[in-house]
């Protein structure tokens with residue numbers, strides 16, 4: 001499946017005539033079982049694509065919410081091997097929802113790139129987003145991943161100008177992740193008009209679907225941004241809610257239910273989005 | 279894990295390649311937002327290197343503002359005390375602001391000015407790099423924000439106040455271990471947020487390419503001067519170079535001009551903290567393995583899952599779980615011999631140098647002196663050791679007082 005599963009999902013969204021909802025959660029947050037419950041419930045709540053964060057001690061592109069989520073997971077013993085185990089369990093009951101691993105390179109490098117790709121593929125991973133691997137470092141992981149038919153999803157940012165875009169898009173597959181602001185995850189909301197213009201610019205360079213993320217927190221924002229893109233990504237808002245619920249002592253299914261309820265409102269947002277993008 | 283081949287290159291001074299690699303180390307492992315900036319910086323630095331007026335301006339400020347050249351001093355009393363090798367100190371502690379850090383800051387601020395940047399940021403551990411950055415920012419009239427771990431703010435309070443006096447904003451970093459590595463994460467986060475107008479002055483030979491090479495080049499003034507001074511004083515090169523390594527900027531600054539002088543032995547001293555077997559140290563080469571952090575591949579202290587382990591050293595400037603990528607390469611090919619010294623050995627050397635030479639060395643530099651104390655006694659009297667006295671210890675007196683049980 002792999003890249004094909006992502007392609008199929010975006011094709012289906014296109015046929016439905018609506019933008020997709022991409023939801024990010026950190027693996028093992030606040031603990032392994034609870035995080036499995038959360039992730040397992042996401043498709044029914046309306047997530048079209050799931051990004052699973054691989055915790056790292058030094059997440060230099062993340063804001064406080066995702067930093068804290070990673071530390072909660074690490075404190076409870078999360079490892080990359082356990083994250084892949086989580087993916088395997090998810091795939092036992094869901095063959096359709098694309099799963100993308102997102103994180104930083106060192107845990108993967110430490111695991112060993114060939115072994116990681118074999119295990120990730122076997123577990124049912126469709127794509128990778130590795131924040132600290134720009135196109136200049138493609139031989140590290142991007143090219144070997146493509147050989148295994150695992151999508152390598154690139155981040156494009158406001159600083160990625162027209163001259164650089166073709167380089168950035170060269171080995172990108174699955175979809176392009178447009179980071180709507182210069183900054184870290186969980187920052188202020190992006191300006192909708194600027195996002196529309198940026199997506200249009202990306203579309204001049206690629207046929208791939210464009211998902212827009214960073215700073216989207218509410219159903220209204222998801223609808224607005226989604227209206228200008230192929231998908232809206234929500235991460236910090238969901239992860240903050242997991243943090244708050246965990247702080248109240250919730251775990252397992254009760255925590256997952258609360259998250260699902262929130263994700264359902266986001267999903268309703270993107271389903272009501274007015275398409276302005278082609 | 280891939281290791282660099284153990285071949286001897288024709289020259290040890292040719293790195294990095296155009297992708298910023300020293301063997302398998304180095305590189306540009308940063309978020310896409312930063313990539314265009316790093317490419318701009320690389321180009322601006324290359325242009326500056328070709329422009330004689332840039333070098334001339336830098337030399338002017340190094341002489342008249344920093345106070346270079348720094349003396350090469352024969353430490354007669356330490357030499358007599360150990361009764362073996364002849365010990366010379368390269369007096370970087372006499373520079374304006376009290377350490378080698380300003381050599382690099384001066385280079386980078388002139389580059390920032392040349393690139394039209396409007397705002398300076400930096401990370402700091404001991405506060406020496408923060409003070410040096412705040413100093414040049416004041417001198418060139420640019421606003422400056424310094425990221426510093428909360429733990430370091432507590433143990434280096436004099437430097438925090440110094441930075442504030444110089445007009446810098448000091449931002450306490452409360453994430454992670456609240457030390458240098460977290461300050462660097464936070465500075466990188468600031469940089470991705472304010473990419474357009476901000477210049478990030480990295481304080482050591484780490485970070486993404488071109489920083490490791492650029493910082494080395496700015497610090498190489500130490501070794502270039504020392505080489506000329508030694509030839510003038512002794513008529514020959516030293517036999518052994520010694521420097522402490524945190525990120526490795528004072529060390530590479532001294533070593534680089536000597537790398538192809540095969541007869542010169544080179545010892546670099548990592549911080550062994552409470553001991554290499556205690557798990558509380560900052561010896562990334564002795565106890566780490568290759569990984570990727572802060573923009574480059576290098577030896578890192580990390581667990582089996584690739585999570586970074588917090589370092590420990592009595593000296594905040596060495597308290598970092600990584601090391602510059604060029605050092606990792608020099609380690610693998612065997613050109614530099616990496617050793618370590620504990621907190622206690624550094625404290626002993628600190629006091630010895632103060633009492634015998636009337637020089638209070640930085641705790642960082644005391645690690646280099648501690649290694650000298652180990653090797654000098656058994657070396658012949660005509661063996662010359664050249665030590666980089668990278669900074670002065672005024673900033674450390676509170677830490678040392680606590681360690682010695684003295685009340686101030």
Ligand SMILES: Cc1ncc(COP(=O)(O)O)c(C=O)c1O
Nearest residue numbers: 406524525526527528595642669
């Ligand atoms: C006096 C002094 N020496 C050494 C260091 C360690 O840095 P590096 O290894 O880059 O020289 C520091 C860092 O703060 C320092 O202040």
